[in-house]
Amino acid sequence: MQTLTIEQKDYALVPMSDYNAMLECVEDMQDIEAMAQFDKDLANGKEEMISSKFAERLIFGENPCLVWREYRELTLKNVSDATGIDVTTISRIENNKRDPSIKQVKSIAQALKIEVTDLI
Numbered sequence: 001m002q003t004l005t006i007e008q009k010d011y012a013l014v015p016m017s018d019y020n021a022m023l024e025c026v027e028d029m030q031d032i033e034a035m036a037q038f039d040k041d042l043a044n045g046k047e048e049m050i051s052s053k054f055a056e057r058l059i060f061g062e063n064p065c066l067v068w069r070e071y072r073e074l075t076l077k078n079v080s081d082a083t084g085i086d087v088t089t090i091s092r093i094e095n096n097k098r099d100p101s102i103k104q105v106k107s108i109a110q111a112l113k114i115e116v117t118d119l120i
Helices: 016-043 052-059 064-071 076-083 087-094 102-112
Strands: 002-006 009-013
Touching: 052 064, 064 087, 064 102, 076 087, 076 102, 087 102
Parallel strands: none
Antiparallel strands: 002 009
């Protein structure tokens, strides 16, 4: 390592391979901290884990309203009762035959106990 002084500030000069190794260590520490926070949130009920079956359905573009409703083992009527949205309307939303309003998205997300962003 070499040092360099510019305008009365000292700087360390390190080989790029050392610099990249340090960056990798920082990124590893950030990942470890993120996982520790996730574990805490999971234990506190702020996060949840879903099976690969449901994750794949979401990843491959299946309607998230339908996937989450089935994951929660709720019927259309359960969601309708919780949201005040007609069963037919929810079914049309789940089958991509109708776009929900913002208000409907918020209500459905609340009924499914998920974030609004999980439905978008």
